[in-house]
Amino acid sequence: MRYFPLFIDTHAAQCLIVGAGEVAARKLELILKSEAKVTVVAPQMCSTVAGYQDHPSVTLIQRPFQAQDLENKTLVFVATSDSELNASIHDLAVQRDILVNVVDNTPLCQFITPSIIDRSPIVIALSSGGVAPVLLRYLRQKLESLIPSNIARLGAFSEKFREKVKSSLAGVTARRYFWEDVLDGDIAELVEKGQEEKADKKFLEALQGAQTEQKVDGQVYLVGAGPGDPDLLTFRALRLMQKADVVIYDRLVSPAILELVRRDAEKIYVGKAKSNHSLPQQDINALMVKEARKGNRVVRLKGGDPFIFGRGGEEIQELIKANIDFQVVPGITAASGASTYAGIPLTHRDHAQSVTFATGHLKDGTVNLNWPALAHANQTIVFYMGLTGLPVICEKLIEHGLSDSTPIALIQEATRDGQRVVTGTLSSINDNPQVATLEPPTLIIVGTVVSLHKELDWFSQTQ
Template structure:
């Protein structure tokens, strides 16, 4: 973030607009709309800066813009010069007005047309009736603060206020219905201690655009996020700033927190009344031990639900251009884990070493030599294509391609490979597709292949 976005109260403050023309008139009108006292000038005089809260330069000659910028910087007065970012100490965003809700989109003055396009898209997604919801919330805030002195209770009330029946009625334009639902919601919040809820949510393999809409909504409304190491920072950044984050991610051969303690933590947080999102890389039920966690929640009587995510084999293979099944090369696909138990791989090698099958091996980087040796020993060809995908679906994605026999040596020789990053091994004829990916191709983008 290059600049800190702030909303300034300019009511009854003096603002100077320098310049003539349509753009200057629009800036002046916007300032008057928020209650500012606007003075228009065609030229610049430093004497006009006395008592000024903001200066805007629009459609003025370069010499005037330069002089105004120097004078404002010397006096600490914010200045915005239209289409002259070098002269700006503040930039003018694209604005969506849903008073009292205001949404501002800025690009630091570098791409105003992009900001305008984003504004159009957001305007389509944000109904005008969001102003009704915000106005009701404004009237209710003092009462809720008096009636619910506990911060956690208030947060829970407002989360349900903005995501439940109150919001639905307000956004439909039903003010009376919204008021009735708000009264009932507040009464229920005071009536008895509440039991929280645990949402087991799949965060996908890394790219935040692979989140489901439901996963995004739950992440944004969570009070507490209990997350794994594999959850991308960009996904965690989608959460509310007020949300508490607890990292329980497991590392190779170690764990920040044993699974039994994670189970107990989820139960305790829910019993304290929190809305908990248990965020897991990929899918909760695909080598994510989600089944063990819901068993603990059921035993404790804690309400929960599960939101599936794009599992690593699907996402990483797709972004590497590798089809997991193919009519000519693979009629089945098997998902296994390369995680060692008691120092050895406990896998059904005979079942894995079948022709016409793709093997997707999670957590297989460190066990790759043994995987290669065992699969060859049970009948798979040494020349069978194989690939390792590291940091799949992320900008840092790496794909190393070879054969079942030589892939371990290729990986061992790569000095730039981050062996602590999440890795997926794919073995099978379909893995040959990784060799056809052009060097430097962006994950998930195959435009260069089509062009060639």
């Protein structure tokens, strides 16, 4: 490695910038993110630099550079258009043992400014040594998307308790294991969400438990896994899946999404299919409580969104009764994913001004819905879990006023490689032989928006 990465304490640093064009302005803006005092020297100054004339950390000197400008300086940036002057200032700075950077002239740089991700007190610096700036920008964009914007809270939280942990736990290894548990767990999540009082309490409990080798209660995260395509997961869902000790997942969670779960996490399948519940709901509730009581980070991974026909409300009611901490992470619901990937807008000014979500399978196994409220023109109806009840759905909608020529679409395995879309009308769909080959998960969309499917079907053309 040619450039050794260092972080310079800027609390008392004095920085000199020679030049005051737009290139110099960018360096000025960068340095002002630190605590350094900055002097800018140049005969002419662009409007951006001139705008800092009243900044308490900036001194603007409008004249040509002089050698005495280097006195008591920690860093020097040279950004003039005069290459001979730049080289001369470089030589003078080196003679005085002052770190110097001549902008866009790597051979005359004793240091280079990296690409920075600033989440102070957490700061990440990236460098390619000036040889691959586009690749560096690409990597920075990737990291920016992966690192939570509020990670700074976690840095400040760690600083607050650093000495207490040091005095409470003997040995570097014990402290490292403890901090890893904290930063990977629910305490960190509370800090990032701004719930510091609750985080402080759990932290002190965890620290006491670490001293006595006792585990405190864990936390449950109800996470929406979306309709199936792993690219549709939220960043937060992915982060929690990779922190989990235990993952309790259902049948609608695709194998591709399960591949993203932390490798050494315990995975427990509790899927439900028609007339085949591998684990009753009350047992799932008890399982979540049991695993959290062991001190585990539990992710309850649910297809779609936990609060849209996902029994999320029932599950958190049980967690509240058991006094188990929880968080809910929304996901893209099947209606949104399926309609988008099938090229069927749920609303459209020419077709539907409202959309209704309904379940095609009630708790008692019937399809006894409020049909008069559903059977309205100019709205879209989305039925979850309605494949078995399809004949009843079509019959009741026609009976309560919808035209028998109303378009209907059945979408199987929405957003996945195996997605299938079967269309027809309320009167014809049940006679389509393709319907008999469909299997859950299949979503039903009813309304004239379905007529746009062939025109807007972008996903099947990309497969």
